Amino acid sequence: MKSQRLESPHRPRICRTLLSIGTALVAFGLVCVRPAQRAEAGGPPKPPRKLPLTCISDSVTHDNLSFFNAGPLTGIYHYVQCSTGFMLDGRGTVANQSGVVTLTDREPDRSVNAGLLTSQNTGKASISFMIAPGVFQYFQVNKTDPSTPCGCRD
Numbered sequence: 001m002k003s004q005r006l007e008s009p010h011r012p013r014i015c016r017t018l019l020s021i022g023t024a025l026v027a028f029g030l031v032c033v034r035p036a037q038r039a040e041a042g043g044p045p046k047p048p049r050k051l052p053l054t055c056i057s058d059s060v061t062h063d064n065l066s067f068f069n070a071g072p073l074t075g076i077y078h079y080v081q082c083s084t085g086f087m088l089d090g091r092g093t094v095a096n097q098s099g100v101v102t103l104t105d106r107e108p109d110r111s112v113n114a115g116l117l118t119s120q121n122t123g124k125a126s127i128s129f130m131i132a133p134g135v136f137q138y139f140q141v142n143k144t145d146p147s148t149p150c151g152c153r154d
Helices: 011-040
Strands: 053-057 064-068 076-081 086-091 093-097 100-107 110-117 122-132 135-143
Touching: 053 110, 053 122, 053 135, 064 110, 076 110, 076 135, 086 100, 086 110
Parallel strands: none
Antiparallel strands: 053 064, 064 076, 076 086, 093 100, 100 110, 110 122, 122 135
């Protein structure tokens, strides 16, 4: 007699997230670990490639959305709400037109839109996330000060 195994409705999303994280870890290993192994083997060490990371950090709350805008990790993003510790990861579509870097991601459980003016280093991100069927949480990130560092402050 076969036992009935219930599948989680979130399993495809979890698999996609794990795949994205795995891809990021592999790329990290290729960029950072391989040059060190070459140096140990007696060859000249090559400097690690810096992957272009865009960060939109709120000038007041310091909530931030960071994403890769080029290379093998293009579109992988990470959002942090500093006051609660809420985090959201995913992979969207990145475009860079006329000095504006944009990130867009549309999934059944979320909508992410972000834009950064590269000449001024200011921008905005809007995130809506479904926390329960029919219940959405909205997040706004406004970077009005170009010198705002990326990340939460103590």
